[in-house]
Amino acid sequence: MATKLTQAQMRVLKWIGKGWEAQPGAGSSLVVNGQRICNTDTMMALYRQGLAAQDDKRCWHATESGKTIARELGL
Numbered sequence: 001m002a003t004k005l006t007q008a009q010m011r012v013l014k015w016i017g018k019g020w021e022a023q024p025g026a027g028s029s030l031v032v033n034g035q036r037i038c039n040t041d042t043m044m045a046l047y048r049q050g051l052a053a054q055d056d057k058r059c060w061h062a063t064e065s066g067k068t069i070a071r072e073l074g075l
Contacts, residue, residue, distance in 0.1 A: 008042045009051075010075060013062065016052060017070025022060040030060065 005013070015032045016022055022030040028039045043060050046052035051066035062070065 005069075005073075006042075006045075008038050009046055010073065012038050012042060012046065013051065013066060013070045013073070014075040016060060016062040017067050017075055019062075024058050 012022065012030075012032075015037060020032050022032050022037060022043065025031040025036055028041070029036045030038050030040065030043060043052055043054075046060075046066065047054070051063055051069060052060050053063050054060050
């Protein structure tokens with residue numbers, strides 16, 4: 001697989017790849033289970049790779065591709 005992920009992107013996929021959602025926090029931050037996990041730039045990078053999608057409530061979830069990558073990487 002040719003997708004190159006940063007440490008921040010892998011940290012996010014570790015959570016959203018298992019079904020958690022990333023919710024908007026203060027400013028550009030996103031939180032999972034009450035903890036800041038990343039910023040919107042990280043999520044947009046995952047979105048451009050087809051690994052994350054945003055719902056109508058501005059929460060982010062892993063796509064099926066994102067879940068597959070998370071499993072393959074053992075996240």
